[in-house]
Amino acid sequence: MKSSSMMAVVASCTILLGCDLQPHVLFVASASPYQVMQLTDAEEGCPAPSRVCFLTLLDGGTSRGCWIREHAYIRAHFHDLGDRLIPVTEFRRTMLAEYRNATLEEAAAADLPEVGTPSTTDPSVNVNLRSR
Template identity: 45%
Template sequence: MPFQKNRLATAALLAACAWVATGCDMTPGVIYVANGADFNVMSLTDAQDVCDTPGRVAYLSWWDSATLKGCWVRERGEIVARFPGMAERRIPVGDFQRTELAGYRNLTLD
C-alpha cells in the first residue's frame, strides 16, 4: 500500500508540474508591436493586470534595453499608451504590426 501512495503522489506532482508549465504562463501575450523614432518598440499585450478596464498592459522599450510597463487603450484611430513618469503617447493604429499570436487568435485592434 505505501508503494501505491508513493506512485499517486508522484503522478499528482507530475500533473501539477505539467499544469504549471502549460496553463500558468504569467507572461502576457504580445499581440501588436510598433517601432518609434524616440523608442525602440512599443508592445501591446492582451493582459489586463493593473490596468483599468478596458486598458491592457503595454511595454515601451529603448535601444539600451530599458523597458517601462504601462497601459494602453484604443481611442478612435489611435492607441493611447500611458507609462509612469511620461506624457501619454498617441500612435496611429496603422503603425502597429500584428504578431503571430494575434493572427493565431484572430485578434484585431478594431
C-alpha cells in the same frame, strides 16, 4: 502511496507549466530605431478596459504601462514617461494576433467624446514614441 505522491507532483508540474504567466504580445510598433511599443492582451494592473503594454528603449530599458484604443490612435500611459499617442496604422500584428485573427479594430475603446472632437487637446501628450 509513493506512486500517488509522484502522480501529484507530475500533475502539479504539468498544471504549472500549462499556465502561461507572460502577457501575449499582439501588436508591435517601431516608431524609430530607438523604441518599440508592444501591446498585449493582459489586463493585470490596468483599469478596465485598458490592457498592458511595454515600451522598449535603445538602452534596453523597458517601461510597463496601459493602453487603450482612442479612435484612430492608441493611447499608452506610462507612470515614468507619461502618455504616448500613436496612430493605429503604425502597429503591425504579431503571428499570435494573426493566429487569433485579432485586430485593433476589435480592441476596446475608451469612453470618448464624438469622433470629430480631437483627442490630443492635452499638450502633455506626446504624439509619437520619441522622447520629449
